[in-house]
Amino acid sequence: MSPMSMNRRCFTALAGTTALAAPMVAAGVARGQARWKPEKPITIYNPFAAGGVTDVHMRLLAEAVGKILGQQIIVDVKPGAAGTLAPAMLLNAKPDGYTLAVMSINTLRYPHYQQTSWNPLTDFTYITGLSGYTMGIVVRSDSPWKTFQDMIAAGKKDPDKYNYGTSGVGGTGQLMMIEVEQATGAKFTHVPYKGGAEWMQALMSGEIQFIADAAQWAPFVDDGKCRILAFATEKRIPRYPDVPTMIELGVNVVGQSPYGLLGPKGMPPEIVNTLHEAFKQASAEPKVTEYLAKFIQVPWDKNPADFRAFAEKYYAEVKPLLIKAGLAKP
Template structure:
C-alpha cells in the first residue's frame, strides 16, 4: 500500500478522471416492443463502480436479484472500481441505449464536469435517469484499541501531530474524501489521505494498523457492534437508529451533512417504454423485503424518485456541485 501527501486543494480537486464521450443515439428500442413485454429478452448488465464486498456492492446485488424476478431476466452486476466511482458512468457513454446496460450513479459523476474548463460530458444530458434509490450512512471508525474515545479527541490528536495521522476512503474525489478534507480545513488539520479501490481494502488497512481511521459507508457496522471497531461520528442529519449513542458531525460543531444519494441511469437516448419497464421493476425491487433487509443492515434510507423527478434532481445536483467547486476553487 502506498500513499501520497498532497495539498488540501489538490486533494479536493481529484474528483474524477478523463471520460470519453460517445454519441449513444443508435439502437433505440421501440415503445411498442418495450410495452409488449419483449424487453428484456436477455440479461441486463448493472455497472457498479465500487469493489466487491463493500456496502454499495452488497446493496446493489440484493436490488438486482430482486429486480431480476420482476424482469424475468438476470440483472448481472459488473464491478468497475476506482477513479472515485465514475467508471460506471464512463462505461455507459460507450453503450447502446437499449436498456441492457445501467449503472449506479454516485455524486462524483456530477462533480467532475464543473472542475474542467472543457467538460468531457454533461451529467444531465448524457445519461437517462431511471430511478433514484437511497443514500449512505457515512462515518469515521477507528480500531477498538485506539486511544481516541470521541471524534473531538481524534481531531485534537491530528492537529497536534501534523502529517502523522492518515485515514482511508474508497477513493480520491469521493464524498468521503472531500468531506474529510473539509473537516480538516475547518479545524486546521494536516493529515494524509489514503485512497483505496473499495471498502474491503480500506478495512484491512485499518485493522492491520496501516491507517489510523476509516471514513466509509456503513460496511463497518457489524464490526462496531462486535467491538472490533469504534464509531466516532456519523455524517447524517440525525443520529443513526442503529447507533443512537454516536454524535453527528453537526453535534461536534462541524456543520456538514453528507449522505451521497444515488440512483440508476443508462445511456442517453433510451426509449421511454424501456425506461418505464426498468423503473417499475427496480421500484418494486427497492421495496422488496430481501432488499430492505440490506438497507436496514446498513442504515440506508429509501429515497425513491421516479424517472422524471430523478432527472430534475440530477440537474439540481449538477448545479449544487458546480457551486461547491467554484466556492472551493477546485480544478481538474
C-alpha cells in the first residue's frame, strides 16, 4: 500500500499507543533479543534542506531516540545529488551503528538514470521506514485557476508559459507532473528547488505559478494564502474533504514518496533491531505525530525486512515510469 493512501487515523492509533511503546526496547531484551548499547554519539546524514519539514522531523526523532538509547543523535544536513548524497556517504562508513543516513525515494530512482558508485539494494542496510509525503497541486489563493481543470486548460493553451516548483529533478513532484502532462497534453516549465522553504517563497513571490510536491504548503493553505487544486493520492484527504484526487479527475497519478533510515551494509542484527525499535518508539511520541500531521504526513513504520522488500519491489517497478518520462534508458 502506498504511504500516501494511509488513512490519517494512523496518527490517533499511534498516539494512543505511546504509553505502551515506552518499554518497547526493553521488551526486546526480555524476548531474548540482544540489545545494542551505543557508547558514543550517532550521526545521521540528512539529504533534505535545513529547516524543512523532514529536517525538523529528523531532529524531533533524534531528540527522542537520544533519550531512549542514552546517546546524542546528531543530524547532519548533506543535500545534493538529487537527495542521494547522504546515503552515498555510507559507502566508507563502518557498519557499527554510529553512521546512518536518511533515504529518500530518489535513492531507488537515481541509479536508473545516472551512474552511481553505489547500488541501493546491495550497498546499504535497511533499518526502518519513517514517514511519507502527501503530494498535491497548489496555487496562490489569488490564482485565476480555481480548479485542476483550469490549470490544465492554461497549460494546453500556452505550453511552457507557466512554471511549477518541486524539490528537484527526477523527484516525485516532477515525475508526477510528467505523467500529468502525458495524460492531458498540457505542458508546463519545471523549476527545481532545494526544498519547501524555497519553493514556497517562489510561489508567494510569483516566480512560479504552482507547486507540485509534498505538503509543506499545508500551513499556507490553512492560513488562506494558498489553494489546493488536487491531490496525487489514491483517496481524498479527510482534512480537506472537498479537494478531489487526480484519479477522480481522470488523471491516474499517485505520488509515492516515503523515506526511511539506512546504515552501511553488513550491520549486525542486534544493532539494526535496536535502532528500528528506538525509532519506532520515538515515532509514536505525540510531538512527532502532531508535527507530521501539520503537513499531512503519517508515520511509515517498516521493519528492516519489510523496508528492504519495499525497496526491492519499487526499484524494479519504477524503471518503466522513468523510461516513459525520458529520464532513463531502456
